[in-house]
Amino acid sequence: MKLSVVNEVGKEAVVAVLGPGDFFGEGCLTGLPLRAATATAITPTIALAIEKNEMIRVLRTEHALSDRFISYMLGRNIQVEEDLVDQLFNSSEKRLARTLLMLARYGKRAEPEKMLPKVSQEMLAKMIGTTRSRVNFFMNKFRKLGFIKYNGGLHVDSSLLTVVLHE
Numbered sequence: 237m238k239l240s241v242v243n244e245v246g247k248e249a250v251v252a253v254l255g256p257g258d259f260f261g262e263g264c265l266t267g268l269p270l271r272a273a274t275a276t277a278i279t280p281t282i283a284l285a286i287e288k289n290e291m292i293r294v295l296r297t298e299h300a301l302s303d304r305f306i307s308y309m310l311g312r313n314i315q316v317e318e319d320l321v322d323q324l325f326n327s328s329e330k331r332l333a334r335t336l337l338m339l340a341r342y343g344k345r346a347e348p349e350k351m352l353p354k355v356s357q358e359m360l361a362k363m364i365g366t367t368r369s370r371v372n373f374f375m376n377k378f379r380k381l382g383f384i385k386y387n388g389g390l391h392v393d394s395s396l397l398t399v400v401l402h403e
Contacts, residue, residue: 333399
Protein backbone atom coordinates (compact mmCIF):
# COMPACT_ATOMS: atom_id res chain seq x y z
CA MET A 237 0.00 0.00 0.00
CA LYS A 238 1.12 3.53 -0.57
CA LEU A 239 0.04 6.34 1.70
CA SER A 240 -0.19 9.67 -0.06
CA VAL A 241 -1.33 13.20 0.64
CA VAL A 242 -2.46 15.85 -1.84
CA ASN A 243 -2.14 19.60 -1.31
CA GLU A 244 -4.71 22.22 -2.26
CA VAL A 245 -3.29 22.61 -5.80
CA GLY A 246 -3.33 18.86 -6.42
CA LYS A 247 0.35 18.00 -5.91
CA GLU A 248 0.68 14.49 -4.50
CA ALA A 249 3.39 13.29 -2.11
CA VAL A 250 3.87 9.64 -1.21
CA VAL A 251 4.56 9.62 2.52
CA ALA A 252 4.92 5.87 3.10
CA VAL A 253 4.89 2.52 1.41
CA LEU A 254 3.53 -0.22 3.64
CA GLY A 255 4.14 -3.94 3.51
CA PRO A 256 2.67 -7.13 4.91
CA GLY A 257 1.58 -6.84 8.54
CA ASP A 258 1.70 -3.04 8.63
CA PHE A 259 -1.08 -0.91 10.12
CA PHE A 260 -2.72 2.16 8.61
CA GLY A 261 -5.66 4.36 9.45
CA GLU A 262 -4.57 4.66 13.08
CA GLY A 263 -5.39 8.38 13.05
CA CYS A 264 -9.04 7.54 13.69
CA LEU A 265 -8.05 6.23 17.13
CA THR A 266 -6.93 9.73 18.11
CA GLY A 267 -10.24 11.29 17.16
CA LEU A 268 -9.05 13.02 14.00
CA PRO A 269 -12.20 14.14 12.16
CA LEU A 270 -10.63 13.76 8.69
CA ARG A 271 -8.10 11.32 7.31
CA ALA A 272 -4.71 12.83 6.60
CA ALA A 273 -3.61 10.38 3.89
CA THR A 274 -5.07 8.10 1.26
CA ALA A 275 -4.09 4.43 1.20
CA THR A 276 -3.84 2.87 -2.27
CA ALA A 277 -2.90 -0.71 -3.11
CA ILE A 278 0.13 -0.88 -5.43
CA THR A 279 0.19 -4.69 -5.57
CA PRO A 280 -2.58 -7.25 -5.02
CA THR A 281 -3.48 -6.65 -1.39
CA ILE A 282 -5.67 -8.09 1.32
CA ALA A 283 -6.45 -5.59 4.07
CA LEU A 284 -8.24 -6.32 7.31
CA ALA A 285 -10.64 -3.54 8.35
CA ILE A 286 -11.23 -3.24 12.07
CA GLU A 287 -13.90 -0.92 13.44
CA LYS A 288 -12.60 1.79 15.76
CA ASN A 289 -14.47 0.53 18.86
CA GLU A 290 -13.30 -3.04 18.24
CA MET A 291 -9.68 -1.93 17.80
CA ILE A 292 -9.82 0.05 21.06
CA ARG A 293 -11.30 -2.98 22.84
CA VAL A 294 -8.68 -5.34 21.43
CA LEU A 295 -5.82 -2.97 22.28
CA ARG A 296 -7.05 -2.95 25.90
CA THR A 297 -7.57 -6.70 26.23
CA GLU A 298 -5.14 -8.43 23.86
CA HIS A 299 -1.69 -7.57 25.18
CA ALA A 300 0.23 -9.31 22.40
CA LEU A 301 -1.58 -7.23 19.77
CA SER A 302 -1.27 -3.99 21.75
CA ASP A 303 2.47 -4.61 22.21
CA ARG A 304 2.85 -5.23 18.47
CA PHE A 305 0.78 -2.15 17.62
CA ILE A 306 2.76 0.11 19.97
CA SER A 307 6.03 -1.26 18.63
CA TYR A 308 4.84 -0.65 15.08
CA MET A 309 3.73 2.91 15.85
CA LEU A 310 7.03 3.75 17.54
CA GLY A 311 8.87 2.35 14.51
CA ARG A 312 6.73 4.45 12.16
CA ASN A 313 7.46 7.54 14.25
CA ILE A 314 11.20 6.87 13.96
CA GLN A 315 10.76 6.31 10.21
CA VAL A 316 8.96 9.64 9.80
CA GLU A 317 11.78 11.42 11.65
CA GLU A 318 14.40 9.70 9.47
CA ASP A 319 12.45 10.62 6.33
CA LEU A 320 12.34 14.26 7.41
CA VAL A 321 16.10 14.34 8.06
CA ASP A 322 16.66 12.63 4.70
CA GLN A 323 14.49 15.23 2.92
CA LEU A 324 16.23 18.14 4.65
CA PHE A 325 19.86 17.09 4.34
CA ASN A 326 20.37 14.57 1.53
CA SER A 327 20.58 14.90 -2.23
CA SER A 328 17.83 13.45 -4.41
CA GLU A 329 20.27 10.72 -5.54
CA LYS A 330 20.88 9.62 -1.96
CA ARG A 331 17.14 9.86 -1.15
CA LEU A 332 16.35 7.62 -4.14
CA ALA A 333 18.96 5.05 -3.10
CA ARG A 334 17.61 5.03 0.46
CA THR A 335 14.03 4.69 -0.79
CA LEU A 336 14.89 1.75 -3.06
CA LEU A 337 16.65 0.01 -0.17
CA MET A 338 13.67 0.65 2.11
CA LEU A 339 11.26 -0.71 -0.51
CA ALA A 340 13.46 -3.80 -0.72
CA ARG A 341 13.17 -3.97 3.09
CA TYR A 342 16.92 -3.84 3.74
CA GLY A 343 17.54 -3.58 7.46
CA LYS A 344 14.33 -5.38 8.38
CA ARG A 345 14.44 -8.63 10.35
CA ALA A 346 13.37 -10.82 7.44
CA GLU A 347 15.53 -11.40 4.39
CA PRO A 348 15.43 -8.38 2.03
CA GLU A 349 13.27 -8.56 -1.09
CA LYS A 350 15.52 -8.82 -4.11
CA MET A 351 12.73 -7.80 -6.47
CA LEU A 352 10.55 -4.80 -5.72
CA PRO A 353 6.83 -4.54 -6.34
CA LYS A 354 6.05 -2.57 -9.47
CA VAL A 355 6.83 1.02 -8.55
CA SER A 356 6.81 3.67 -11.25
CA GLN A 357 9.43 6.36 -11.58
CA GLU A 358 6.62 8.86 -11.08
CA MET A 359 5.77 7.32 -7.72
CA LEU A 360 9.45 7.28 -6.73
CA ALA A 361 9.66 10.97 -7.64
CA LYS A 362 6.67 11.70 -5.39
CA MET A 363 8.31 9.75 -2.58
CA ILE A 364 11.62 11.61 -2.66
CA GLY A 365 10.41 15.06 -3.69
CA THR A 366 11.94 15.41 -7.13
CA THR A 367 11.00 15.03 -10.79
CA ARG A 368 10.49 11.83 -12.73
CA SER A 369 13.30 12.85 -15.10
CA ARG A 370 15.76 13.09 -12.16
CA VAL A 371 14.64 9.66 -10.96
CA ASN A 372 15.14 8.29 -14.49
CA PHE A 373 18.64 9.79 -14.61
CA PHE A 374 19.64 8.22 -11.26
CA MET A 375 17.99 4.87 -12.05
CA ASN A 376 20.03 4.64 -15.25
CA LYS A 377 23.17 5.57 -13.30
CA PHE A 378 22.41 2.92 -10.64
CA ARG A 379 21.79 0.32 -13.37
CA LYS A 380 25.08 1.12 -15.14
CA LEU A 381 26.93 0.82 -11.82
CA GLY A 382 25.31 -2.58 -11.13
CA PHE A 383 23.32 -1.41 -8.10
CA ILE A 384 19.98 -2.32 -9.69
CA LYS A 385 18.81 -4.60 -12.50
CA TYR A 386 15.68 -4.70 -14.61
CA ASN A 387 14.99 -8.37 -15.24
CA GLY A 388 11.29 -9.14 -15.02
CA GLY A 389 11.09 -6.50 -12.31
CA LEU A 390 13.36 -4.19 -10.39
CA HIS A 391 16.12 -5.99 -8.48
CA VAL A 392 18.06 -4.05 -5.84
CA ASP A 393 21.59 -5.13 -4.96
CA SER A 394 22.86 -4.51 -1.43
CA SER A 395 25.80 -2.62 -2.97
CA LEU A 396 23.37 0.31 -3.38
CA LEU A 397 24.10 0.93 0.30
CA THR A 398 27.38 2.55 -0.80
CA VAL A 399 25.40 5.46 -2.28
CA VAL A 400 23.57 6.03 0.99
CA LEU A 401 26.67 5.66 3.16
CA HIS A 402 28.93 7.78 0.94
CA GLU A 403 29.48 11.24 2.38
